[in-house]
Amino acid sequence: MDTALKPRSTGRLMIVGFLSPTVLLLLFMVAYPIFSLVHYSFYNFSALNPDKGMDWAGLSNYEYLLSDSGIWKRFVFTGKFVFLCVTMQMILGIFVGYRLQKTFRGRDLLFTALMLPMMLSPVVAGFLWRYMLNSEWGVVNFLVSLFGFAKVDWLGQAGPALWAAAVVDTWMWTPFIILLATAAFRGIPETIYEAAEVDGASAAYVFFRITLPMSAPVLFIALILRLIDSFKQYDLFVALTGGGPGSSTETVSFAVAKTAFSYFYTGEASALAVILLCIIMGLAMILVRHLSNMGARH
Amino acid sequence: MKFRSTLLASATLAGFLGAASVAAAETTLTFVWHAGTCADALVGIAKDYPDKSVKIVPALVPYGPEWHNKIASEFAIKGDAFDFAMWDSQSTAEFAGGGHVVKMNDIFAQSSYLKADLFPPASLSQYGEYPDGSGQFYGLPANQDAYGLMYRKDLFESAEEKAAFKAKYGRELRVPETYQEAKEVAEFFTRPDKGLYGWGQMGGRDYDFATTASNSFLWSFGGELYNPKTNEIAGYLNSPASIDGVQAYVDMFKFGPPGSGNWGFDEVNASFQQGQLAMAMQWFYFNGSNADPKVNKFAGVTGFGILPGAVGRDGKFRRQFSVGGQGMGINKYSKKLPELVKFMEWYFQPEQQKRYAAVCQTGLRAVLESPDWQGLNSYNAQFANALQYLNDYWHLPEYPVLLDILQEEVSNAISGSKTVEEALGDAAKRQERTLERAGYTIEHKGDAPDVPDTVISPVGQDAIVPVNG
Structure with missing residues (x-):
């Protein structure tokens, strides 16, 4: 039983090991910016004035743009x-x-x-x-x-x-x-x-x-x-x-x-x-x- | 052998450490500006700064939005990639309003040399004051500029041309004092079959090209961009006087080479230097190169003057044109403020500013008022005189948006896709929407006069005041 499981789990570990750097890099380089972008799109704020804070805008940015x-x-x-x-x-x-x-x-x-x-x-x-x-x-x-x-x-x-x-x-x-x-x-x-x-x-x-x-x-x-x-x-x-x-x-x-x-x-x-x-x-x-x-x- | 190796290694290490300590002692002060003669002049002067441990490093970008965006982006991340920067007078509100700039009042209080009275009060206000009239300054007038006029003296002084002009228009040919005169003179010299045109001016969509030029007409005809007390734009920007002014500006393209409606300053210079233009509206900044025979083959016959004014619909004469140039501001996130202040104390001494003013326009009063500087060439005295006619647009943090809207709409009027009235009306609506979104209260009184200048810092005069004679 044990001998049958070992190679499978080693294989999984290897797959995870090989994939994780790429996945992490992709998450950091692609997914995070996209999530941030979507998140920011629901706020009214200026990156030039971060001290003024972010006001929740809901869909108003989209409404404004589409109108x-x-x-x-x-x-x-x-x-x-x-x-x-x-x-x-x-x-x-x-x-x-x-x-x-x-x-x-x-x-x-x-x-x-x-x-x-x-x-x-x-x-x-x-x-x-x-x-x-x-x-x-x-x-x-x-x-x-x-x-x-x-x-x-x-x-x-x-x-x-x-x-x-x-x-x-x-x-x-x-x-x-x-x-x-x-x-x-x-x-x-x-x-x-x-x-x-x-x-x-x-x-x-x-x-x-x-x-x-x-x-x-x-x-x-x-x-x-x-x-x-x-x-x-x-x-x-x-x-x-x-x-x-x-x-x-x-x-x-x-x-x-x-x-x-x-x-x-x-x-x-x-x-x-x-x-x-x-x-x-x-x-x-x-x-x-x-x-x-x-x-x-x- | 072993001893020799050890000695060699020690000497190398000592050398590295020595070099490292020298490198550590060197302070670099980085500045952002647009590339050009004036930035080169600053770098050249800074090489003679007595404190050799301080190095001035330029981070130059092309003139235009990239320049503004480079400064703004650094402020957005509260970075110290640059220590000081030159930015347009209108950007002071945006940058100082965001809390990114060192207040000059604090420097004036601490420095034994740098004081407000080193600079003409109007210049200090235009290039550094925010909010208007507050007495709080965030920039020094490091590089002043104004719109000016350049013209072909050989054409204006030709007996043949003078006679022909008098025969056609019933008056003497002279460098125009009003846009009404300029229109006739430009029409007279427009001879496409001979490759000669009467008037060259900027009209491009890029950055502030069309706006700075058209504003000079708008103000001279008695128009205004808005009412700073009520924040009303509709009724002011599209007032009859403003429309008169912008219409006069758009009409002048008829006397320029075909396609000049999208020109920037490079095209105006190139066309003038090729002998295509009898007159051109251009920044004083470029007079140095346009007076240089190596650059302009007509340099010997090029005259420099002050832009015309206009007689408005109320019969008053006004001469107003756009302020140019940049103020010098300090990045609040710079970690080298003491070294920078010391450098500025040295840089704004008359000795350094005289060198600067030999190629660009200083803001230092001692140099501006000096007869030596005024007599240095044919245009410095004109520049000193021109300062009194300068006007500026919105000193509001929303400046980039307001500018872009007006640029777009004036460009629409130039290309003919809208009438001037439609373009200014649309611009007024969009700009009011921008102010409202930014939280401004607009008091819609609806009582704007036909000539708004009469109620907002009036400058109208009963008679034409000649300056180019």
Whole structure:
């Protein structure tokens, strides 16, 4: 009896021993901040004035935020921005990645060059593009005027500012999709392409019926990562538009950061962060479930 | 061999201990400021501080919200990562109100040199007093600044231009004394086909760009941001006079390069230095670089003046513009207060402040009033004169929120997504909501006059007082 129990309990101890550092670290790094965030969201207080104490606010921070039309505008803007830039990044990334999977002279050099924007800090990219998009002396309007078009006030008007931000984000992050797409495309066995060629399949058929479906799980992961990352975009907007004109390019993350560290309305910022967290988690869960189903099918 | 090894080890240990004791004797005083000429000047001067055991270490950040947030975040954790900092005059209420700043009155009482009368009373009040009129100071006017005007002398002095202007407007061409004049002069010099524009100003959404600029118009036309006695904002911020002022500001973008509605000070400087602007509204802070031929190829023909005023709808002339610059405040959680006070006693001596004032604007009265300093360049005397026209916005702890709301709404007016009246009306509503949430009582009397300046520290004059002639 004893001899049968011993190995089992030793095994359990080992499992606990191996898992506990990670679990403790996760509890400290993830669970504790999230619980604190939720806890703070029910209070009115300012981290800048801790001596004034915390007043119980119940759901009033949530009520205030959800009844504020300004916050809804920021959600709408964030949604438009995410849709625009993720769509452009996926289309461009898959297209360029498909071309780059084929061997040609200078491919590695081109591949490395394409990766460069991704290595820049978003703040640096924001300032860089801010000057390039300057309506009077920026290189973008110089090129626009070369083609005989009128100069555009890219960052001074709400519509062009959204497009400008989406283009800059696409410039920065399409390389990420290219990287993953190329890796996924290269992982498809050559024999499948050879069989398709023998059967007389067209290039479009091969791309849509073989390449895309077989690399779908990897592309889907890329999509999830880009969706989450775009949804919490903040630093690019700080440098590129400062959230303006008006508040037309303020994302929800921008509003969270401003409320937390500029206004120091800690309770309200926590409530907004909780709302944002719920949305991102909900979105991620749907996509991850879809990914799991996709994996099961494959 | 063993003896030699022991000796070597002892010598090494002694060396380490010696180095450690020297390191321990060195005191570092860290300050936070935005990066730029003035921070560099402070660091340069501090290198000559006679007490070599004290080292002044800068912790510089870019101008803008990161700078405010760095200071505020440290205060939030009651940290001592910095010992002193330069912050905007309006932030004094937020930081001192939170109990994070050493009261200067205590320093004045203990120090044999640092006294309130070293500084002009108005400057000390603007950069350090909280609450207004209380006589309690939390900062010293370390780096004063004011909005100014720079213009192309070659254009204003050209006989051809003068004649053309007189033919068109029936009066002499001169550096404008009112915004009404400025509008005509700006219109006259706006020649997009030749790459020349009449007027450059900030309008960006970032930090306080649009607000500091538009406030200068708003106050000059007799408007006010609020009534500090009743806390009423509606009726004051969106009064007819305030709307006149902000409308005049928005209209001036017609005479600037396309897209200048989102400019910050860098863009104003760059455009002026490229010869695109006949006139520009800019902080005195930048006059040093704009007078430098290595930076500005038009430096030799650049004139510096004081911003125009305006004749308001009540017929009164007012000249009011935004205070700039920063006060120097002490972190209450610093553990090096005695060393810091000693350094400040040395730093605020005229000798050091003359060096500082050669590149930036000091707050030390002895230097500001000295003819040597005023004659040092073409703009110091103008700056000394400009101080009397300075005005400041809310000295309230809610400043960051009130500022952000006004920034957003003025930016909406600039981009055309709202009319000036709508933008100021919305700003007034949102700002009142902010004050109410913060616990202020707002007495809605609803009797704000069309020109609120007439009831809140009136500055209206019967005739234009020229200063740029």
